[in-house]
Amino acid sequence: MIMFPNAKINIGLNVLSKREDGYHDLETIFYPIGLKDALEVVESEHLMFTSSGLDIPGDPMNNLCLKAYHLLSKNHKLPPVHIHLHKHIPIGAGLGGGSSDASFFIKLMNDKFELGLEISKMEGYASQLGSDCAFFVQNKPAIAFGKGDELQNIEIDLSGFYMVLVMPHVQVSTAEAYRGVIPRATSNPLVDLIKLPIEEWKIFIKNDFEVSVFDQYPIIGDIKSKLYQSGALYASMSGSGSSVFGIFKEKIQLPEMEKDSQVFYGV
Numbered sequence: 001m002i003m004f005p006n007a008k009i010n011i012g013l014n015v016l017s018k019r020e021d022g023y024h025d026l027e028t029i030f031y032p033i034g035l036k037d038a039l040e041v042v043e044s045e046h047l048m049f050t051s052s053g054l055d056i057p058g059d060p061m062n063n064l065c066l067k068a069y070h071l072l073s074k075n076h077k078l079p080p081v082h083i084h085l086h087k088h089i090p091i092g093a094g095l096g097g098g099s100s101d102a103s104f105f106i107k108l109m110n111d112k113f114e115l116g117l118e119i120s121k122m123e124g125y126a127s128q129l130g131s132d133c134a135f136f137v138q139n140k141p142a143i144a145f146g147k148g149d150e151l152q153n154i155e156i157d158l159s160g161f162y163m164v165l166v167m168p169h170v171q172v173s174t175a176e177a178y179r180g181v182i183p184r185a186t187s188n189p190l191v192d193l194i195k196l197p198i199e200e201w202k203i204f205i206k207n208d209f210e211v212s213v214f215d216q217y218p219i220i221g222d223i224k225s226k227l228y229q230s231g232a233l234y235a236s237m238s239g240s241g242s243s244v245f246g247i248f249k250e251k252i253q254l255p256e257m258e259k260d261s262q263v264f265y266g267v
Contacts, residue, residue, distance in 0.1 A: 001112045004036040005104035007095035008135065009165070009238040009245050011156075012190045012205040015183045023131070023147045024183060027190050028239075029154065030096075030135045030142050035165065035264045037088050037101055039065070041108055044082035053087040064102035064129050071125055072106065076115050090262060092171025094239025096136070102129045103136035123151075143191055156194055158267050161233070162248045165264040166223045166257050170242040172213055177240035180212020198247060201234040213241045220244060223257070230254060 011029040018024055037053075049066050056063065065083050072078060083105070089097030103126045110117045117125075119137060126133035131148040142151040193204050214221030220237060223244045227235040232246030257263050 001042075001108055002038060002040040003104045003108045004038055005089075005097070005100035005136065006032050006139070007035040007089045007097055007100060008032050008132075009236075009243075010094065010207065011194065011201075011236065013207040013209060013239065014186045014190065015178075015181045015208045016185055017183045019147075024178065024181075025146060026144070026148060027186070028144050028148065029156070029190055029194060030132065030144055030151075031156065031158065032136075032139050032141070033095075033163065033165065033264075034266050035089055035095065037097060038086040039101060039104055039108065040084045040086075041081050041105070041112060044080050047080040048082040049085070050082070051085045051087055053085075054090060056085075056087055056091065064098050064133075065105040067129055068102045068105045068125065069109070071128060072109055072115070076113070078109070078113065090167045090171075090243065092173060092241075093167050093243040094172070094237065094241050095167075095243055096132050096239070099126075099130045099133040100136045102126060103133050107137065143194075152191075154191065154194065158247065161198070161267065162251045163245055163265070163267045164227065164230075164232075164248065164252060164254060164257075165238075165243055165245045166227070166254075167243040167262040167264070168217075168219050168223060168260065169262075170217050170219060172217065172220075172241035174240045176216075177209045177213055180215070181208050198233050202228075205234070205236070207237050207239075209240045210237050213237065217242060219260075223261070226254075226257065 013028040016025045123134040123137045127149045141156045143154045227246030235246040
């Protein structure tokens with residue numbers, strides 16, 4: 001069985017406060033997009049994980065799909081499987097690719113082996129693997145609170161617009177991004193700001209990571225500027241970076257950006 005885990009972008013990201021558990025309380029909007037990995041699971045004599053496409057750094061045995069398998073196996077009798085992941089979503093780009101792979105793996109196993117897991121149960125498993133993993137279970141636009149694991153569905157539809165996602169060959173670690181942020185409360189919650197005309201988002205909707213990340217990686221800030229120069233109604237870094245997206249009124253091609261970055265067109 002095969003599934004295609006998709007990426008997400010963050011529309012706005014406010015880091016509100018530091019928590020006692022070492023994490024941060026934040027507020028952001030997750031929006032699913034069409035950039036996808038490919039995930040295949042077949043029964044096997046032994047539990048195996050292989051990958052292709054983009055290089056996945058670190059020990060393959062620590063991959064979130066394998067962690068999800070072991071998590072599910074605590075409560076369900078699972079046969080050994082061969083997991084193959086074709087990686088297309090860049091790593092360290094703020095697109096949630098690894099989290100999406102883990103959540104889609106849970107959904108795939110639920111379907112393939114008829115585990116009978118309800119959505120809330122799958123979200124519970126996913127949230128143990130990463131703060132934003134649970135989002136990809138329902139995979140619908142949502143506003144996220146807490147560590148990013150408290151989700152509330154939100155009505156937002158960008159299908160009438162055109163998106164350009166620019167992914168430079170730079171990885172920004174989440175820990176690195178948080179070190180440059182000063183948490184602060186906001187008087188304008190995203191749930192209200194997102195209702196503004198999209199042309200006004202650039203005035204009011206911010207990503208708190210941008211200042212420090214742009215300072216460390218000027219190329220990322222340059223991409224945002226170029227997207228606005230090319231006519232974007234709204235442009236922002238996604239999550240903790242390094243990818244930057246622009247939302248346009250009409251279809252556009254930016255071949256100059258394709259020379260130094262991976263570029264995804266669409267919504």
